[in-house]
Amino acid sequence: MNYRFAGRMGRAPESFLEELFRVSAVPGVISFAGGLPGSAYIDVEGIREAAREVFADEGRAALQYTTTDGYLPLREFIADRYRRRLGLPATPEEIQIVNGSQQCLDLVAKIFLDSGDAVGMERPGYLGAIEAFSLYEPVVHSVPLEEDGPDLAAFASLIRDHAPKFFYGIPNSQNPSGTTYSEGKRRAVAEVLEGTDTVFYEDDAFGELFFDGKPRPPVKRYLPEQTVISGSFSKIVAPGMRIGWIYAPAPILREFNVAKQAADLHSNFLCQVILHRYLSTHDLDAHVARVAAVYGANCRLMCDLLNDLMPPGTTHTNPEGGMFMTATLPDGISSMEVFSEGVKEGVAVLPGVPFYADGGGEDTIRLNFSAAGEEEIAEGIHRLARVVRRLA
Ligand SMILES: Cc1ncc(COP(=O)(O)O)c(C=O)c1O
Known part of the structure; x- marks a missing residue:
């Protein structure tokens, strides 16, 4: 056929x-x-222990359906970590659990992009993002990535000339280049975007993995109402659990929640509960x-x-x-x-x-x-x- x-x-x-x-x-x-x-x-040992405890103490609840936004204690853990590590005033209400931060790429594109809309990203850019966005048929405009972040002149003209719905960037140890934005470029990117209707999509898959152990200030610090951050436990706990999150302003999160519910109701609840148990009983730092x-x-x-x-x-x-x-x-x-x-x-x-x-x-x-x-x-x-x- x-x-x-x-x-x-x-x-x-x-x-x-x-x-x-x-x-x-x-x-x-x-x-x-x-x-x-x-x-x-x-x-493996630590996660096995956490799983054993969850099955013993709350197996029946952890094997039930749950809400789309995800396990509240896990969202509290994530919000608390933003407050402590990065000084961002995050609350659990601003965070939703997703099926790996890869799902954010799909759902953010789904809620923002109509066919033919402009979207901005770095050149080179994350392959998984190019693949996810392309299914929504945007026109992708890319900005050359320099040693310390995007070429600012090219970035400013992209925002001015094409008004993309969002610009997708990875300020910390980018995939594929390993490039990290300087603090000056983080501020400059925020300044260019301020007052426009372009959202900054800050993919922070690697922000915990600086070799010197020092966190870098997220762009969201300079542009709080216009920035969506995605994060993930894949690189710091285990990718097979497929647990990531989105941290976004309330109006974006409302739309995101609708799309997430339609896509899969919620992320694997058992894994969320086991992961939270693991995080509360082990030293993640x-x-x-x-x-x-x-x-x-x-x-x-x-x-x-x-x-x-x-x-x-x-x-x-x-x-x-x-x-x-x-x-x-x-x-x-x-x-x-x-x-x-x-x-x-x-x-x-x-x-x-x-x-x-x-x-x-x-x-x-x-x-x-x-x-x-x-x-x-x-x-x-x-x-x-x-x-x-x-x-x-
Ligand atoms: C930049 C970036 N974003 C997102 C992802 C997706 O990771 P996950 O869905 O496991 O959180 C990856 C995976 O390698 C990545 O490199």
């Missing part, structure tokens, strides 16, 4: 990820291509500090090896946190070729192309430094350097 799918499915960008996961799973391939947090730093220290060491190692081994003309970003960096290849070397030749040599990297919503990135690769250990990083970068030298 002829399956008559909606036109938007045909217009969605082709997903590169399936191919990637297939290749990365081949035995012997060292993969810097994926985006997994280090499995060794998931506290100490856990996050341990994880950030390991990622910091991995990142430094990867930067040093790239500096020592890659041919002249290779450059890379220098992340202050998070899980990713971007390397730019010497002139004339294609990232797709590095990808296919790399797999033959036993190393997988992610070509930059899918991170460019409006074209580009042929000479860049994204490298993940959270999933592999130090030995694998050393061997993997040696393999990568051999491939790039051969192609140079």
